[in-house]
Amino acid sequence: MRIRTLLTWLLLFLGATWVIKNNIVQIPDNVQQTFRNGVSRVTTNLNSILDSNWNFNQNKTSTKKDVSDDATPVESIVKNKNLSNKYYYSYQAGTPDAVQNVFKRAIATYNATGIVKIVPGAEQGWLNHLELGTYRKNVPLNQSRTIELGIGGPKIMEQTGVVSRIANHASAKLNIYYNKAVSQAVATHEVGHALGLDHSQAEDSVMYPLDREQTALSPADLAGLKSIYGETK
Ligand SMILES: [Zn+2]
Known part of the structure; x- marks a missing residue:
């Protein structure tokens, strides 16, 4: 029982x-x-514009200061270089029209400053060039609570000696794995990196690392560009 x-x-x-x-x-x-x-x-709410420069800069800018009145920082490899303000740009093969359009608007924004002059043209020799295009990268959500919308940066070639010359063969790409990467704000941010601008902690800067849909350059952004390319040439 x-x-x-x-x-x-x-x-x-x-x-x-x-x-x-x-x-x-x-x-x-x-x-x-x-x-x-x-x-x-x-993740979407975080609206990240995160690119490879972000983590790098997070480590670098350990000494925080109020940057709102300062020029937008510039990448160290373009600092005090005698870069021409003239750039040629071309698209990676297969770049969708929608992506080309947001890049065109971003380029128009930079051209309107009079500080740089960016015109269509292939990459050649010692002339500055921007390669524009796309890539696809899914950042697993368990690894990061942010999404990467783009990547961009300068690539400086320099020759010193009897003949010294310097050129920037830069690139700016949008991460089309995410639809929201195809935006004028992301294109403006990545072209900013390509031209040598670094991240800014000022929220009205196009170089703020998180996407604020900021498409207009702030006075600090203009000051940062001028520090690289001088006044109107
Ligand atoms: Zn960035």
Whole structure:
């Protein structure tokens, strides 16, 4: 009698465990789905413009200071270089029209400053050039709560000696894995990097590392550009 009761309880217990286990096995599909949506919503809210320069600069700018009145920082490799303010630009093969359009608007913004002059043209020799295009990169959400929308930066070639010359063969790319990367603000930010601007902690700067849909250059951004390319040449 006792043993039977014990067996009954044991069976009940095992049965309950099996049901619970089964639930645990069955529910996760929904749970994971919900979780995934939740995380991606948070990620979208963070609206990151994160690019490779971001982590790098986070480490670099350990001494925080109020930068709101200062010029937007410039990348160290373009500092005190006698770079021409004239640039040629071309698109990587297969760059979608929508991407070309946002880059065109970004370029118009920089040209309107009179500080740089960016015109269509292939990469050649010691002339400054911007290569514009796209890439696809999915940053796993469990590794980062931010999404990477673009990448851009200068590539300085320099010759010193009897004949000294310098050119910037830069690139700016939008991460078309994410639809929201195809925006004038992201293009303006990445072209800014290509021209030598670094991240700014001022929220009205196009070089603020998170996407604020900022498409107009701030006075500090203009000052940063002038520090690289001088006044109107
Ligand atoms: Zn950036």
